[in-house]
Amino acid sequence: MRSLESHGDVGAYALGVLDEAEAFRFEDHLMECPRCAAQVTEFGPATRQLMLYRQATPRLVHPMARPGPRLLDRLLSEVAGRQRAGRRRVLYAVAAAVVCAVAGPGAVLYAHQGESAAPLTATDARTGVWARITAEDEAWG
Known part of the structure; x- marks a missing residue:
């Protein structure tokens, strides 16, 4: 049984923390x-660094x-400062999303409100027949 315990003393021996009697037994x-x-040799660089x-x-x-x-x-x-900054960023993102959701459709409606229908005119070069087309929105319902 002592032989199995000795295998666990490798690190302690390499670091020099075994007492004199334990070190003598481990050397045997x-x-x-x-x-x-081999394990004691592998512990050499770590022991030197320590x-x-x-x-x-x-x-x-x-x-x-x-x-x-x-x-x-x-x-x-x-x-706490980092958490506050994170919460502030989330608040700004939510506010920007709300502004886009509310103002976006309003801006599109406003932009199309003042448009008048542009007439299209074309002439057939061979026959000389011409046509003008005007398209306007019609409210239904």
Whole structure:
């Protein structure tokens, strides 16, 4: 059973967080398990990057630093502003649609109201017969 538990210690061993006795037991297991040895080797680049980060980070910086007291207020006001802007855009779109729905047919009716029928005239070049056609709207019903 301990052999199966040792397979789960690969990451902890690679990061160096096992205590001395656990590290000694895992090293014994490592001599017999090529799969775990390969996994420890694969953890190498990640371990090096974490060590570089640790060296580059000042000691006074906590890795899980708490946000400032005004951060929540600032974020909430930004989200509220975006929501207000979104609601405003929807309101403007609805208002534009209403204006188009009401004014569109009125503009079409107004544009056609003043039109008079234009007469069409044509002459046959061979016979000399001519005709004039005038079409007007007729209200029915």
